[in-house]
Amino acid sequence: MQTVILAAGQGTRMRPLTERRAKPMLPVADRPLSAHTAKTAVDAGASRLIIVVGYESDAVCEFFGDEFAGVPVEYAEQTEQRGTADAVRAAESHLDDGPFAVLNGDALYDEPSLTRLYEQAPAVGSYRVADPTQYGVLYTAESDGDTRVTGVVEKPADPPSNRINTGAYVFPAEAQAWLEVGESERGELELTDVLERACEESTVAAVPFERWLDVGRPWELLEANEWKVGELTRTLRGEVHEDADIRGDVVVEAGATIDAGVVIEGPALVRRGATVGPNAYIRGHTVVGNDAKVGHSVEVKNSVLMAGATVGHLSYVGDSVLGRDVNFGAGTTVANLRHDDEAVKTLVKGELTSTGRRKFGVVCGDDAKTAIQTSLNAGVKLDCDATTTPGEVVLRDKSE
Ligand code: TTP
The missing domain is CATH 2.160.10.10 (Hexapeptide repeat proteins)
Structure with missing residues (x-):
């Protein structure tokens, strides 16, 4: 499965640690954060990686080179960090006409869960939390014992479920034509709008993840290292x-x-x-x-x-x-x-x-x-x- 890894963000919540390096290059145990993400992706079934770079990109390209964990690596540049849908659009010319996975380069996933995500495509990874109000929360529906996603809402006061969006997706091939989205309320071009469209046009499975960590703020870097x-x-x-x-x-x-x-x-x-x-x-x-x-x-x-x-x-x-x-x-x-x-x-x-x-x-x-x-x-x-x-x-x- 061709896999896009988003690594162009400025990581402003992680400052000062991201003042001089991209967040995906922060050290987690013996390698950069995004190297864990990429390795898990390859183990789960990524056949080729397209890394979207932008902020402090030289170190990212130098680390990954043109091959990582036995699969080819390509780079797409997002010149302005306008949002996650815009980041995937930057990678569009690198995609073949099949389905594609998208992962956040600043998140840790566990391998069995990511493997299930790849197998159940189209799909989005979901993670249960006690208080979902600070996350993107998935609307879900059950049919024949499977859970599918019907929509997503950002930071809701009244969450529709306790399953949150992990930022790990496998989109159907057609979604390449849906990447041009309008600006969200916070002024970004969001991949969740592409997910909404995918939910309208096809059945998108909610794949429960056993373990997941979004590394956005300094103490989450400690949690990533603890893991x-x-x-x-x-x-x-x-x-x-x-x-x-x-x-x-x-x-x-x-x-x-x-x-x-x-x-x-x-x-x-x-x-x-x-x-x-x-x-x-x-x-x-x-x-x-x-x-x-x-x-x-x-x-x-x-x-x-x-x-x-x-x-x-x-x-x-x-x-x-x-x-x-x-x-x-x-x-x-x-x-x-x-x-x-x-x-x-x-x-x-x-x-x-x-x-x-x-x-x-x-x-x-x-x-x-x-x-x-x-x-x-x-x-x-x-x-x-x-x-x-x-x-x-x-x-x-x-x-x-
Ligand atoms: P975020 O964590 O929302 O953004 P960020 O990494 O820039 O951090 P901050 O909010 O602290 O400034 O991004 C989620 C993922 O998407 C992350 O892996 C970075 C990536 N991303 C891009 O590649 N391009 C973009 O334009 C944005 C907004 C994010």
Whole structure:
């Protein structure tokens, strides 16, 4: 099945992590987010991938090249991010005249569910959530034990079902002629309008997905890593000191170094060129990226340290994302829990938003640097290149 992967978005809700890279290139375990999507698609039956790129596209094209997981890859450019239907239209000239799948390049899917989607085409992936009001919600109808989609509504106050749209579709071949849609209320050209048309013209199956994650906001990047780091199996290829204690499913890649006195509780991943210790403590779904450094008396819990990030001495980092080449001065401490035990809130495009997480730390854009003894409050974001002064207590987002 020819499969279009949408990867042209600007990822504005994910800032500052998308200030200098496309969201599909954010690291999830040992590869970019969209590489998980693409691999699952190929395993499920994608015979060829057409990746729609636009924002920060060079790195996407460089990573995937012209073949990925044994199938050919082509690229379509969406020059202006006008919406998902517009993105698929950009890929139109690459499609043959058969049915086609469309997947969001910033979502994680499980392979058995995606396989069922491909088999039951035309189809859309649905996922059950307790509160569907913030999602696209599917109208469904049952016939002969099958569930079909009859329509879709965005963020309804009164949801028609608890099945939400996962952004995974297989459209019938005719849908190539339906891609020219009008602007939606929010001013975008939406693929859900093409889905509505498909529901009118044919029977579209609602395929229940067992697992799905839309990675739109920084804490969802942590959730994506929790998912994929959780699938790793113990492999120690790097240099591990005999006085280090490596527990459970920990991957230490070749070229990584674990020094004396280090305790790592898996699942965790230490990537090529990274150094940990002496006397450091890493736990819970942590990724120490390529050439990153976790030094003496540093504790890192459930966090992602991107390539080259350094937490050198006497620091605590919990439930946080540190961008490329971030440097934490000695004694930098991250808060990741509120005293009232409420979910941590953070600003998303200027709006204070609940992460839904009891534990959430900080998000630092590439090259942000903290001075010694900086205290960072839960939910705070540092922009790319932002700095702090010695002893600073950061209670609000900080720009350069
Ligand atoms: P969104 O997550 O809605 O958009 P985005 O990725 O730009 O993020 P944000 O809202 O935070 O700015 O997009 C869903 C998927 O569609 C995602 O994989 C990106 C892709 N997309 C395009 O390829 N082109 C577009 O014009 C838009 C709007 C999205």
